[in-house]
Amino acid sequence: MIKTTLAALAAIITISLPSVSTAEEATYVVCYKNGSFLWYEEAYSDGSINSAYFRCINEGGTPRVFGGR
Structure with missing residues (x-):
């Protein structure tokens, strides 16, 4: 009975966790x-980076891009 309850609880927790990370990397x-x-x-x-x-460039500068994208 305890094994069944623990297995069901573990399954519920696993299903409720997102399978894909939603965090975005900054550039x-x-x-x-x-x-x-x-x-x-x-x-x-991409639009914000551009x-x-x-x-x-319009301000007469030299852009450098670093980071995740």
Whole structure:
């Protein structure tokens, strides 16, 4: 009886846990101008990365991309 109860409890816990991690990795766009740090932005999507990248270029800077994507 105890083994059956423990097995059922373990099955319920296992089913309730997500099978895929939902955490997203951040990508950092760092902007430099004339060798000096201007700003950085933490991005989680391709659109945000592109936006920060081209914002740096438009400000006359040199973007560097680091991180998860």
